[in-house]
Amino acid sequence: xxxxxxxxxxxxxxxxxxxxxxxxxxxxxxxxxxxxxxxxxxxxxxxxxxxxxxxxxxxxxxxxxxxxxxxxxxxxxxxxxxxxxxxxxxxxxxxxxxxxxxxxxxxxxxxx
Amino acid sequence: xxxxxxxxxxxxxxxxxxxxxxxxxxxxxxxxxxxxxxxxxxxxxxxxxxxxxxxxxxxxxxxxxxxxxxxxxxxxxxxxxxxxxxxxxxxxxxxxxxxxxxxxxxxxxxxxx
Numbered sequence: 001x002x003x004x005x006x007x008x009x010x011x012x013x014x015x016x017x018x019x020x021x022x023x024x025x026x027x028x029x030x031x032x033x034x035x036x037x038x039x040x041x042x043x044x045x046x047x048x049x050x051x052x053x054x055x056x057x058x059x060x061x062x063x064x065x066x067x068x069x070x071x072x073x074x075x076x077x078x079x080x081x082x083x084x085x086x087x088x089x090x091x092x093x094x095x096x097x098x099x100x101x102x103x104x105x106x107x108x109x110x111x112x
Numbered sequence: 113x114x115x116x117x118x119x120x121x122x123x124x125x126x127x128x129x130x131x132x133x134x135x136x137x138x139x140x141x142x143x144x145x146x147x148x149x150x151x152x153x154x155x156x157x158x159x160x161x162x163x164x165x166x167x168x169x170x171x172x173x174x175x176x177x178x179x180x181x182x183x184x185x186x187x188x189x190x191x192x193x194x195x196x197x198x199x200x201x202x203x204x205x206x207x208x209x210x211x212x213x214x215x216x217x218x219x220x221x222x223x224x225x
Contacts, residue, residue, distance in 0.1 A: 004154075042218060042219075043116075043202055043219050044155070044202065044216040045216070046213060046214070089154055089155065099157055099170065100155075100157070102155040103154050104152050104153060105154050
């Protein structure tokens with residue numbers, strides 16, 4: 001079945017450091033891929049998405065490129081801020097639509 | 113922000129008691145979902161609804177039932193709560209025309225003692 005694997009956290013960075021959170025997936029067909037962010041005490045918010053191979057999703061300085069050849073969708077940001085501290089979830093939706101499959105989440109802590 | 117509320121936000125209950133969680137939306141979206149969030153598991157789908165009175169099971173549906181009698185309300189019921197159902201529960205909604213983009217509620221923290 002479909003699955004998503006993320007790098008384990010927590011990830012601790014200093015402000016202005018470069019961020020990469022790895023995400024790989026297993027799926028049949030051509031899934032859509034997502035990154036969601038959960039700030040402390042809140043629900044999840046969609047951060048960015050990509051619906052086909054080689055698409056790049058971007059939002060708030062974060063980027064991720066849908067790489068079908070490596071079945072990956074790594075999240076990157078060039079310069080993190082303290083306000084980026086949150087839990088980040090990679091997710092996929094298969095061809096059947098509707099059902100999101102989430103990775104286990106990666107906690108990011110950014111120190112001033 | 114999408115208009116999604118969940119009630120209660122926090123609940124402590126005893127093993128064996130029934131519990132109902134409510135999700136209410138003001139967006140008139142067709143699809144509604146219930147997830148549970150547990151450390152090391154991310155979010156897992158419990159049940160979802162694709163219209164009034166139309167529901168289906170997710171990957172972790174055992175011990176849970178749902179009902180949707182109105183577009184705006186989606187209820188999750190634990191018929192007899194167990195300690196393994198201690199979790200944070202999230203409701204989500206999506207429009208029928210962009211079913212892949214889901215909007216999440218603030219969550220309900222349930223503790224079963």
